[in-house]
Amino acid sequence: MGAFRLQALVANAKQLIKHNNKNQRDVPKGYLAKAVYVGEIQRKRFVVPLSYLDQPFFQDLLRRSEEEYGFNHPMGGLTIPCCEEAFVRLTSQLHVS
Numbered sequence: 001m002g003a004f005r006l007q008a009l010v011a012n013a014k015q016l017i018k019h020n021n022k023n024q025r026d027v028p029k030g031y032l033a034k035a036v037y038v039g040e041i042q043r044k045r046f047v048v049p050l051s052y053l054d055q056p057f058f059q060d061l062l063r064r065s066e067e068e069y070g071f072n073h074p075m076g077g078l079t080i081p082c083c084e085e086a087f088v089r090l091t092s093q094l095h096v097s
Contacts, residue, residue, distance in 0.1 A: 027047050028047075031048060032052075032078075036048045037078070037079045038079075038080045038083075040081070040083050043079065044084055048091070055094065057090050062078075064081050064082070065078065065079060065081060
C-alpha cells in the first residue's frame with residue numbers, strides 16, 4: 001500500500017473519530033471516543049489513545065477495516081476486524097514498552 005493511500009486512510013479515520021468525539025466528556029483528552037469497536041461476533045467498544053494511529057499494527061488494522069467495511073462501518077464507528085483477545089494482547093504490549 002502506498003504512502004499516499006495510508007495517509008488518506010489515517011486521515012479518514014481521524015475525521016470519523018473527530019466526528020464521533022464531539023460532546024464526549026467521559027473520555028480523556030488524547031483518546032478516541034466511542035469510535036473503535038473490536039470483535040468478530042459480538043463487538044466491544046474500546047477507548048484507544050490517539051498515539052495508536054502512528055503504530056504499524058494499528059495502521060494494519062485500519063487497512064483491514066477498510067478492506068472489509070470500506071468507510072461504512074456497521075456499528076456507526078470504526079469497526080476493527082480482529083478478535084478482542086488479539087487486540088487486547090497487542091495493545092497491552094504497547095503499554096508495557
